[in-house]
Amino acid sequence: MAEVIWGLATSHVPSIGAAMDHRKTADPYWKPLFDGYAPAREWMAAHRPDVAVVVYNDHANAVGLDLVPTFAIGTADSYDVADEGWGRRPVPQVIGAPELSEHLVRELVDASFDIATFHKLDVDHGLTVPLSVYCPDPGDAWPCTVVPLLVNVIQYPQPTAARCLALGRALGRAIRSFPQDLKVAVFGTGGMSHQLAGARAGLINTPFDRMFLEAIETDPDRLAALSREDYIRAAGTEGIELIMWLIMRGALSDRITRIHDTYHVPASNTAVGAALFQDHGHPPMTEEGTEEGMV
Ligand code: DHB
Ligand code: FE
Numbered sequence: 643m644a645e646v647i648w649g650l651a652t653s654h655v656p657s658i659g660a661a662m663d664h665r666k667t668a669d670p671y672w673k674p675l676f677d678g679y680a681p682a683r684e685w686m687a688a689h690r691p692d693v694a695v696v697v698y699n700d701h702a703n704a705v706g707l708d709l710v711p712t713f714a715i716g717t718a719d720s721y722d723v724a725d726e727g728w729g730r731r732p733v734p735q736v737i738g739a740p741e742l743s744e745h746l747v748r749e750l751v752d753a754s755f756d757i758a759t760f761h762k763l764d765v766d767h768g769l770t771v772p773l774s775v776y777c778p779d780p781g782d783a784w785p786c787t788v789v790p791l792l793v794n795v796i797q798y799p800q801p802t803a804a805r806c807l808a809l810g811r812a813l814g815r816a817i818r819s820f821p822q823d824l825k826v827a828v829f830g831t832g833g834m835s836h837q838l839a840g841a842r843a844g845l846i847n848t849p850f851d852r853m854f855l856e857a858i859e860t861d862p863d864r865l866a867a868l869s870r871e872d873y874i875r876a877a878g879t880e881g882i883e884l885i886m887w888l889i890m891r892g893a894l895s896d897r898i899t900r901i902h903d904t905y906h907v908p909a910s911n912t913a914v915g916a917a918l919f920q921d922h923g924h925p926p927m928t929e930e931g932t933e934e935g936m937v
Contacts, residue, residue, distance in 0.1 A: 644742070644820040645923060646828055647691055648901075649894045650682070651858060651887040652775045652916040654698065654831045655909045656726070656767035659774050663732055667778075675914060678904030679775060682918040685901050686776055689920070691827035693739045694776070695746075695789045695813070696769050697889045698831040699796060701726075704764035710797045711758035713809065715750075716765075716790035717743040724764035731770055734780050739787040742820055746789065749816035755809055765790060772831045775916065786827070795832065795883050800870050806885045807866040810892020817893065818924060830890025832883025834905070835876070836912035844911040845878040851905060851913050854884060858917060859900055862891045880912075897922040 658675070661667055667676045704724040721736040743759075750757045769790055777785050791813070794800055801809075810828075817826050834851040837843055854877075857865050866888055873882040903917040 644817050644822060644824040644826050646814060646817055646893055646895075646921045647825045648686070648689060648921055649828045649830065649890045649898070649919045650686070650772070650776065650916065651830045651890055652772050653833055653909070653912065653914040654768045654771040655912050655914060656771060657910045658914070659731055659767055659771040662774050662778060675906045675909055678906055679916060682902040682904070682916060683776070683778065685918065686827075690825075691786050692824045693742060693787045693789060694773075694827045694829055695791055695817070695893070696772060696829040696831065697791045697793060697886045698768035698772065698829070699793050699883065699886065700766050700768060701796065703766035705792070707797065710794050711792065712794050712801050713755060714758035714760055714792040715743055715747050716760045716763045716792070717747065718760065718762055721763050721765045721788070721790065723770055724766040726766055731767075733770055733774065734783050736765055736769070736773070736784060737787045739789050741822075742824065743789045745820050746813065746816045749819060750809070750812055753812040753816070755812055760790070760792070763790060768831055772829050776829075791889065793886050793889065795885065800882055800885065802870065803868050803873065803885045803888055804866040806888040807862055807892045810889035812892075813889065814893035814895070814924075828890045828893045830887035832886050833877065833881060834884065834913040834915040835878050835881045837878030838880055838911065840879065842878060846907055846913050847876055847878075847881075848907065848913065850876040851915060854887075855903055855905060855915055855917055858887055858891050859898065859919065862888055894919060894921045895924045897924075
């Protein structure tokens with residue numbers, strides 16, 4: 643059976659990708675941020691997943707505003723890197739895991755999450771920057787296949803944080819019911835506090851970010867109780883991207899170890915956070931499909 647081996651929460655600020663693409667990571671502006679990733683990168687390189695489920699949002703780059711699905715999963719064999727206006731990032735094409743994608747769509751729809759499907763999709767910085775945070779030097783190919791899971795965080799009304807945590811829990815069950823022996827990593831991307839436009843542009847709320855970095859491990863239900871307005875008020879209009887971390891957290895068991903985290907201000911105008919959790923796993927499923935000790 644498939645198992646979730648780790649979860650990574652990480653900001654996806656596009657300039658982090660640009661700094662890597664233009665070899666600026668040792669510049670004084672960028673070095674502290676990239677130094678902060680080093681222990682997590684080393685650990686992830688030693689614990690390679692077969693496939694990554696990357697929870698992210700498109701930023702009206704590859705998916706137009708004419709149709710904005712609340713939740714969607716990519717089911718393609720491969721995903722081209724999106725051209726966001728200045729050419730495609732010089733990173734490998736993203737190879738899909740269509741059988742796992744189809745399984746997840748079916749299981750989640752059966753669990754009453756009405757997931758849209760992308761049979762064709764270009765992936766923007768929301769997905770490629772987290773892959774670069776995981777794997778800075780992929781060469782010709784990323785080290786794992788990818789299932790993109792898209793969330794609407796850009797158009798009102800975004801899904802509630804509670805719905806995202808519930809989706810994550812259903813996602814974890816769906817992954818664990820996939821019959822192949824796959825090692826799966828789950829990425830929750832976006833955040834931390836940021837607002838890109840308007841009177842509060844550049845807003846950074848470090849106490850909120852620090853609380854969130856801690857509670858994503860210890861008390862995700864507290865984070866799930868916050869409204870979308872709470873997120874926007876505390877963390878800025880784009881800070882609501884943090885609800886995607888709750889999908890990652892929901893997919894993990896409660897037997898997790900924090901391997902590393904890092905927090906840095908700023909990249910662009912945004913607070914950057916990352917937190918890596920090893921998942922020691924759920925108890926095995928019984929024949930009835932319930933987890934042992936849960937009945
Ligand atoms: C920035 C951050 C984002 O999350 C994003 O999607 C685009 C831009 C920024 O801080 O520049
Ligand atoms: Fe974003």
